Amino acid sequence: MLGTLYNAAAVAVGASVGLALRGRLPESLRAVTFQALGLFTLGLAVLMVGKMQDPFAVFLSLILGAAVGQTLHLHQRLERWTSGAASGGLVQAVLLFCVGAMTVVGCMEDALHGDASILYAKGTMDLVSSAFLAAAAGRGVLWAAPAVLVIQGGLTLAFMGLGDAVSPELIQEGSALGGLLLLGLGLDLLQVKSLPLVNFLPALLWLPVVRWALEAVGA
Secondary structure (H helix, E strand, O other): OHHHHHHHHHHHHHHHHHHHHHOOOOHHHHHHHHHHHHHHHHHHHHHHHOOOOOHHHHHHHHHHHHHHHHHHOHHHHHHHHOOOHHHOOHHHHHHHHHOOHHHHHHHHHHHHHOOOHHHHHHHHHHHHHHHHHHHHHOHHHOOHHHHHHHHHHHHHHHHHHHHHHOOHHHHHHHHHHHHHHHHHHHHHHOOOOOOOHHHHOOHHHHHHHHHHHHHHOOO
């Protein structure tokens, strides 16, 4: 769990630095910071999606997840819950820091082999990203630190319980699915298209179910 603790602390420190600089940055610089983060997110997403090996399973998971998320109005509920000063940048930060291959693989390596090196590297990257995002988006980025602690800590505990039962193929498809979510985040940061991204998050829970069902019917 040391890797997760470091990652959460890095986000908190980075966001605090970004907030301290926020009032000193002109609007034009904040705008270009968002654009830089958007381009980086799109590039990272393309790399993740490019490793997809089972498009049908990912597609079905995305459709089912979106249906569940829309039915439960997850995005609207989160917006209401985070309304006010703390909302700025929270959803973007959580997606950027918690949806990705390094998160899943890092938690798995930490849980199964006691190797937190991936999470240390990710935490250092998040330290820089959180500073820029907080400077551009606001105090919500700081709230992403406890979210990182809860999400990555939960993943680590889950991997401890599951052991080696999680296949590398599932992790790879989960990373590709996360890449699709990051594509949506990149478009949002670039102000090209704002999507209700939280509504798509249940897709990550559907993926193992869909893969199991497809394997069961020999698809």
